[in-house]
Amino acid sequence: MSILSCIEIEPATAADSCVIWLHGLGASGHDFEPVVPELRLPADSAVRFVFPHAPSIPVTVNGGMVMPAWYDILDIALERRVDKDQLRRSAAAVQALIDREIERGVDSRRIVIAGFSQGGAVGYEAALSFEHPLGGLLALSTYFATADSVALADANRHLPVHVFHGSRDPMVP
Numbered sequence: 001m002s003i004l005s006c007i008e009i010e011p012a013t014a015a016d017s018c019v020i021w022l023h024g025l026g027a028s029g030h031d032f033e034p035v036v037p038e039l040r041l042p043a044d045s046a047v048r049f050v051f052p053h054a055p056s057i058p059v060t061v062n063g064g065m066v067m068p069a070w071y072d073i074l075d076i077a078l079e080r081r082v083d084k085d086q087l088r089r090s091a092a093a094v095q096a097l098i099d100r101e102i103e104r105g106v107d108s109r110r111i112v113i114a115g116f117s118q119g120g121a122v123g124y125e126a127a128l129s130f131e132h133p134l135g136g137l138l139a140l141s142t143y144f145a146t147a148d149s150v151a152l153a154d155a156n157r158h159l160p161v162h163v164f165h166g167s168r169d170p171m172v173p
Helices: 084-103 118-128
Strands: 006-009 017-022 047-052 056-059 065-068 111-116 136-140 161-164
Touching: 017 084, 017 118, 047 084, 084 111, 084 118, 111 118, 118 136
Parallel strands: 017 047, 017 111, 111 136, 136 161
Antiparallel strands: 006 047, 056 065
16 A cells, blocks of 8 residues: 655654644645644654645535545535545555554554544544554544444554544534
């Protein structure tokens, strides 16, 4: 599998941890890049930030318009009918990024997946089905599109998951 195109922000020292942050529908890896300086991490922190770009695909709920998307959304109703095969392929691409971080010397338990909206749905699938223990999952204004079908890995059965969602989100109630 080819590695997703990404923006990477390297620490001043060799990375010993990583955050892989997934954007939402119609956005790009640049979407959350400005968050890094706002975190005000210590200068000697060794956190690499990876912001992948979703491929551009037609999105049914947007009239078939081609845009950056992790998967097709077939229906915008509360239950969100989505193309779960595409979602799983995107999750596998994220898992390839996790594998690359491990190959770079980052312990899997020091890798956190963060995702916003569509990226969060992919994050749930990628993190919870990954075969090695991860450090955590951050889910922002999202939904668990594969909750009924995710192949939960034993290694991440007790993964810390932090969910944050606004009370007035018009797109993802």
